[in-house]
Amino acid sequence: MKEFGYERAADVSGALALLDADPDARFLGGGTNLVDLMKTGVERPARLVDVRELPLDRIESTEDGGLHIGATVTNSDLAAHPDVRRRYPALTQAVLAGASGQLRNMATVGGNLLQRTRCGYFADVSKPCNKRVPGSGCPAIEGEHHNHAILGASDHCVATHPSDLGVALAAFDAVVSYETTDGPGELPLTDLYLPVGDTPHLETALPPGALITGVTLPPAPAGAVSRYRKVRERASYAFAIGSIAAALDVRDGVVHEVRLAFGAVASRPWRARAAEAALTGGPVDAAAFAAAADAELAAAEPLPHNGYKVTLMRNLVVAVLSELAEEAAR
């Protein structure tokens, strides 16, 4: 493999300076995705700037009752944190649904959000891929795509974002904070990822050289119960073929507030706002859940072999909201 430099950053400004100095440098978090991609030649950085030792490893309550999660908090620590478990149970469930214990011990929150798609064409440098080599084509559209996107994709790319964590963060209105050499910035998680369009190689709205420093969660919806369900092709250690993060607050027999986000259906964690709008103020029953799912999935554009995901997501919405409604009634 290509020889590369490795440096460990002592502080955020040092990390930014190291990256700024070398256009072929990459930040290294847990390395659970980047190192694999370096082995297969998909990524060929000249230098790695290790940010895992930066003092961004705290989880702290915010003044308004939310939570700030540092970018280098490991997935394991995030999932185990008492405040996360109590206030954002879907977040813990999402993290624990991903990878393996060993990988979660290494993987970081910032790295998780910036992991690359697991599309098999992207991962194989012997094949075309518009995301990896702009303009080379997307073989998935005519080829293997049973686990590709049904929402928000384009004729140029139908890859999905693989994160479980990001789906739960999207449901909880997370805001991503970052630093650049020009100063700090913030982006709602749902705006972190760019639309695919004809530029699938441009994945995030972060400025060049930006370092994610943390994620802030506003207070969880008062009175809401939440849940993450992931469907995959084996019981463990596989990426989702469809997942859902849901939070539901029922008051006086109607939906007071609902949050829904879908995973493995789009190039980003998919916040299902059309479904939320259809549900809010309405009845708490399976027919309403199904109608809301249909409202969201009306925009789906399945390919010949991934149309089942429309059925799957509809079934997941009904199943998980029904479970939450039952839980809320207890």
Added chain:
Amino acid sequence: MTTTTTGTTTGGTAVRAVGTAHSRVEGRDKVTGAARYAAEIPFTELAYGWLVLSTVTRGRISSVEDAPVLAMPGVLAVLHHGNAPRVDIDYVGMLGMRPDPTVAVFQHDRVPHAGWPVALVVAETSEQAREAAEALVVHYEEEPHDVAFSAGHADAYSMPGPAGPGVTGKGDLEAQLAASSFVLDAEYSTPEEHHNPMEPHAATAHWDGGRLEVVDSNQGTIWVAAELASLFSLDPASVHVRSEHVGGGFGSKGVRAHQVAAVMAATVLSRPVRVAMTRRQMFSLAGYRSPTTQRVRLGVDAAGRLLALEHSCLSLTSTVHEFIESGAGPARVMYDAPAHHTANRVVRLDVPSPTFMRAPGEAPGSFALESALDELAEKSGIDPIELRVRNEPEVGPVSGLPFSSRNLTACFREGARRFGWADRDPRPGLRREGRWLLGTGTAAASFFAGAAPSTAAATAEADGTFTVRINAADIGTGARTALTLVAADALQVPTDRVRVRIGDSDFGPAMIAGGSMGTRSWAWAVTAAAEELRERMALSDGIPPEGITVRSDTTAAVGALAQKERHSFGAQFAEVAVDVATGEVRVRRMLGIFAAGKIVNPLTARGQFTGGMIWGISMALHEEAVRDRNTGALYGADLAGYHVASNADVPLVEADWVDDPDPDDPVGIKGIGEIGIVGAAAAIANAVWHATGVRHRQLPIRPDRVIRADAHA
């Protein structure tokens, strides 16, 4: 847990080591890392070769731009069709097969499939070799390819294979189907599957005083040595292959491109050269199980006796080598009928050469046949076990030969008792537990039980210990330990006085670890040598300093075996839970009861059986290599894209056996390497039907297929 058996004599009664649980003799070395695998053994002056594989699926190499790569740091050589040593592939190998020309690397400019080896880059370090190999530019004249495998392919033809002739037939099929009370006609398919042993293929070659030395990971050192001798036109005695520890083989570890490339480079550079495959390279260089499409037609009378059986199987092979996946083979053993027809056909496509993979023929064939039996049981209203019992043949359905022993019914009876089959309501789709529908299923299993000639040497050492040398291969099965038990019993000494050495071609000819025949074949030779050694010792006046050595050769004894139908049998049971809303299928428990000869070491035998059954879970639910029609190459060729069962998929898997010693074997062994997977996928698929009422005839039973089937149900 450590379980040891010393085989001591107490009160005048010999305690037999065979049949008692014994932990692996090399187990401590393996778990502490002391056991070295092929790519870990140090050599001085070692250079590293990295294979470059074609990125086109069909065409010709027009040029290899090696000059820039030769200038890269540490690069020593670039071997390709323009400069590589020549090899000879016009020979018939030890297993009676012509070599797969895929191993004759760098001999011509033709590219017959994606991932064809086109060059080897050799450098001082592995990293340098890899970087240079990935930088090597190869130009191709690309030609259109055809990798589309489907039922009814116009170019399919029948050919003989491991299961016998391509086509067998007796009786009037249409007439018997017409006379049948219940008829089943269904098509089944299984996908391309890969061995994926934990340890990738790796070999180091070097010349030592005119002798070719190869350290390798393989299923038979004499096999690989003989192939290398033939390929490089060497005296067989001048090729020495060692393979001490092997991290799995499953049929993929014979002679492959890596050993041949390593020998070429060691020859050109006059220094040791190591070539290891990456996981991704293994997906095109190590062989695989062909996909199959199969059609089964069955007809029974009102009493459930088969009147008609037809099983045809289509598989694929490459354009350079003929290999057939004999999926119709099990029908020739399992069930008879007045009209009985089987056919194995193959079609040549622009794909890598398939090969033997654990239970070749039986694994995919049993999925179709045993699913079909279950469907017929449903149609006829007969219990699936009872239907099989009513169709137990007296003699081989095709051969007419008697069975050496056939204890399938005993397996079903014992399995049914332990699994709780008697309480089963046969109607599908009735049992619900939360979001899960529950169901149970069963299937029969069989696998050929044979022996092949082998040689062994047994030495009585002056210090009172014994050394047994046999060219066996322990590919993770526990063969080394099994042979220690066999030798101890034959020598009538405790196992701790016996040292078994294996995996060295200098030990002489012996069966490979394959065909479920290794342990039986080796044990026979070890028993013969040990028994003769005891006779010699009884006649000798003490043991001289150099010891007493006796060699055995079982060629005559094995050749004298009467012609019979010789098989192991088994009954597989599975309980599954299915969520039809999400398509998830979970196996809750499996039970396999086997009649597979004398069990030498229950500890490792249970591991082999359950390992096979877990492979069956993977086959039923997970494993599938997807060939991309446009590029002609695989999609997702790594262990992230190619799923095998994870621990969470395997909650409770039990294996046990009924008494079934082979009367014609000195130890009573039949062989257990492969039967564990046979029928397992069918038992799971049958359980999925019982849970949901929907038949899945295409493997693996993926969530998307369950969701689609539910939508159409």
